[in-house]
Amino acid sequence: xxxxxxxxxxxxxxxxxxxxxxxxxxxxxxxxxxxxxxxxxxxxxxxxxxxxxxxxxxxxxxxxxxxxxxxxxxxxxxxxxxxxxxxxxxxxxxxxxxxxxxxxxxxxxxxxxxxxxxxxxxxxxxxxxxxxxxxxxxxxx
Amino acid sequence: xxxxxxxxxxxxxxxxxxxxxxxxxxxxxxxxxxxxxxxxxxxxxxxxxxxxxxxxxxxxxxxxxxxxxxxxxxxxxxxxxxxxxxxxxxxxxxxxxxxxxxxxxxxxxxxxxxxxxxxxxxxxxxxxxxxxxxxxxxxxxxxxxxxxxxxxxxxxxxxxxxxxxxxxxxxxxxxxxxxxxxxxxxxxxxxxxxxxxxxxxxxxxxxxxxxxxxxxxxxxxxxxxxxxxxxxxxxxxxxxxxxxxxxxxxxxxxxxxxxxxxxxxxxxxxxxxxxxxxxxxxxxxxxxxxxxxxxxxxxxxxxxxxxxxxxxxxxxxxxxxxxxxxxxxxxxxxxxxxxxxxxxxxxxxxxxxxxxxxxxxxxxxxxxxxxxxxxxxxxxxxxxxxxxxxxxxxxxxxxxxxxxxxxxxxxxxxxxxxxxxxxxxxxxxxxxxxxxxxxxxxxxxxxxxxxxxxxxxxxxxxxxxxxxxxxxxxxxxxxxxxxxxxxxxxxxxxxxxxxxxxxxxxxxxxxxxxxxxxxxxxxxxxxxxxxxxxxxxxx
Numbered sequence: 001x002x003x004x005x006x007x008x009x010x011x012x013x014x015x016x017x018x019x020x021x022x023x024x025x026x027x028x029x030x031x032x033x034x035x036x037x038x039x040x041x042x043x044x045x046x047x048x049x050x051x052x053x054x055x056x057x058x059x060x061x062x063x064x065x066x067x068x069x070x071x072x073x074x075x076x077x078x079x080x081x082x083x084x085x086x087x088x089x090x091x092x093x094x095x096x097x098x099x100x101x102x103x104x105x106x107x108x109x110x111x112x113x114x115x116x117x118x119x120x121x122x123x124x125x126x127x128x129x130x131x132x133x134x135x136x137x138x139x140x141x
Numbered sequence: 142x143x144x145x146x147x148x149x150x151x152x153x154x155x156x157x158x159x160x161x162x163x164x165x166x167x168x169x170x171x172x173x174x175x176x177x178x179x180x181x182x183x184x185x186x187x188x189x190x191x192x193x194x195x196x197x198x199x200x201x202x203x204x205x206x207x208x209x210x211x212x213x214x215x216x217x218x219x220x221x222x223x224x225x226x227x228x229x230x231x232x233x234x235x236x237x238x239x240x241x242x243x244x245x246x247x248x249x250x251x252x253x254x255x256x257x258x259x260x261x262x263x264x265x266x267x268x269x270x271x272x273x274x275x276x277x278x279x280x281x282x283x284x285x286x287x288x289x290x291x292x293x294x295x296x297x298x299x300x301x302x303x304x305x306x307x308x309x310x311x312x313x314x315x316x317x318x319x320x321x322x323x324x325x326x327x328x329x330x331x332x333x334x335x336x337x338x339x340x341x342x343x344x345x346x347x348x349x350x351x352x353x354x355x356x357x358x359x360x361x362x363x364x365x366x367x368x369x370x371x372x373x374x375x376x377x378x379x380x381x382x383x384x385x386x387x388x389x390x391x392x393x394x395x396x397x398x399x400x401x402x403x404x405x406x407x408x409x410x411x412x413x414x415x416x417x418x419x420x421x422x423x424x425x426x427x428x429x430x431x432x433x434x435x436x437x438x439x440x441x442x443x444x445x446x447x448x449x450x451x452x453x454x455x456x457x458x459x460x461x462x463x464x465x466x467x468x469x470x471x472x473x474x475x476x477x478x479x480x481x482x483x484x485x486x487x488x489x490x491x492x493x494x495x496x497x498x499x500x501x502x503x504x505x506x507x508x509x510x511x512x513x514x515x516x517x518x519x520x521x522x523x524x525x526x527x528x529x530x531x532x533x534x535x536x537x538x539x540x541x542x543x544x545x546x547x548x549x550x551x552x553x554x555x556x557x558x559x560x561x562x563x564x565x566x567x568x569x570x571x572x573x574x575x576x577x578x579x580x581x582x583x584x585x586x587x588x589x590x591x592x593x594x595x596x597x598x599x600x601x602x603x604x605x606x607x608x609x610x611x612x613x614x615x616x617x618x619x620x621x622x623x624x625x626x627x628x629x630x631x632x633x634x635x636x637x638x639x640x641x642x643x644x645x646x647x648x649x650x651x652x653x654x655x656x657x658x659x660x661x662x663x664x665x666x667x668x669x670x671x672x673x674x675x676x677x678x679x680x
Binding site: 079080083086087090091093094095096097098099100101 | 347351377379380383387434435437438441445446447448449450453454
């Protein structure tokens, strides 16, 4: 048969590596909790996602043996992440940019959708229904 | 030459169990073929009923609500149950291992599982019909789909399951193409149909899960009001369209790419000439697959999408024209100075070139934001879509069906009736849909069961075209069924093609070949093979 036949055998990782990674993961969990108590404003989500991404990468690379496996699997994972990134980025180019060019079109969208209500965003997030309806402060940009 | 008494995949095992439990890719391909033909019939009859209603502006045979359900079913059935599985799962299943010189696909059980998922998904779709039927259009746009009384959940569950069937097929084909090629068949010695299936399989595996997520979110929104598509709860109805088209635009290429692969095979075979620009065609398949993920927002220019996103999507949309154009030019260049034989598959391939070019070029109109604002949701869209999907994919499917029919059954259809049918389909198709371009440009909106009087002549013209089209398909059904039992027997290679499936018996034996296959010449080395035979004095 053509193509590379799989020749890989189970790679045994020393226990010390597992323990080190587990320690790093635990440490990063404490960091996650700690940074959650600090308000970084718009960067809250970015920081939380960054730490989560580092943790997920460690799990995939060491616990799931991606670092030692055939690189094809790494490529497949990266392609999947790239496509997810394309989807989210392009979608946000729409959802976060409505009315970015024509101001007159922005008002109605923002009056009806709480996601543009940055003034009341915090209380809206905890389910304050009054703020969900009263989001006219952003109309007209 | 095959003989009627020879053992082959059709007669080696008998009884319904031998079919329903088979792991033979050829039998699974035939079972898919039966499934898609059934749903093509259902979808086609729905189309004829729709055209009957539209023959006059008055209410002829159904209420407006029924009309909404009929066009929804027509779209959903044709897309999810016919076009998407038609070439990869039916013809691809049958032909791919044969083209690679393999005995089967990489995962035969997964292959059978994908057929069962197709059947289960189809049953949900049928259940949705008897439980009231959806009236949302095949796109299931929110907020209407979350509030209508139509049977949205049942068909959404069906689409979810059908998506998994498609993923299974895609996974199987990727593994098969990577691992089961005959010795000597390097990537650039693969037939171009295999390249088409490979590009398709990548899209199936990457994009279809998003469709699954989308319909699950829709079902959750409808049943427990999670609010993701509801602005009053912090959601966004246009977000549904992003989810939907992130899958469904690439899905359009799931439909067309394998069709383009068929056209490459048919044009090379019936021009008896080395295909022009092999690598360009192969890479353009991958180029289309890649670009297909970057253009979905062109469906949403008037949906409230941000102007910035619309501009970017419009700009990127034009790039799809490049690989598509490369293919069309290469096919025409292949025919140039070839020994063209106008057999039925070639007639369909030439029809494809004409119809797909019209479909593709009108797509450029629609990719331009300013033009699309005028044409959006008119019959121009309906015509464009049908020129690409029916004029493109279905015609390519018919080319492939007629091309490989002798391999499937070991018998060939009546050429005269096949030519008559082909001409009727070509003429009927153009009569039906050219008129819709004109109506659309004049402002006739889609999805209405009535219309202003001034459109009656064109609507009537379109309805008459659909009858010609239906008659063409009826003739095809008769001569194809006739040929299975009474058709003239053929040998291994009735078209003198050079791809490997033609080295198998017609119909093939259960394990495809009576020897281990080794690639002896490229799939389009007509010049080399002809020279060799001439030297040996056999030609």
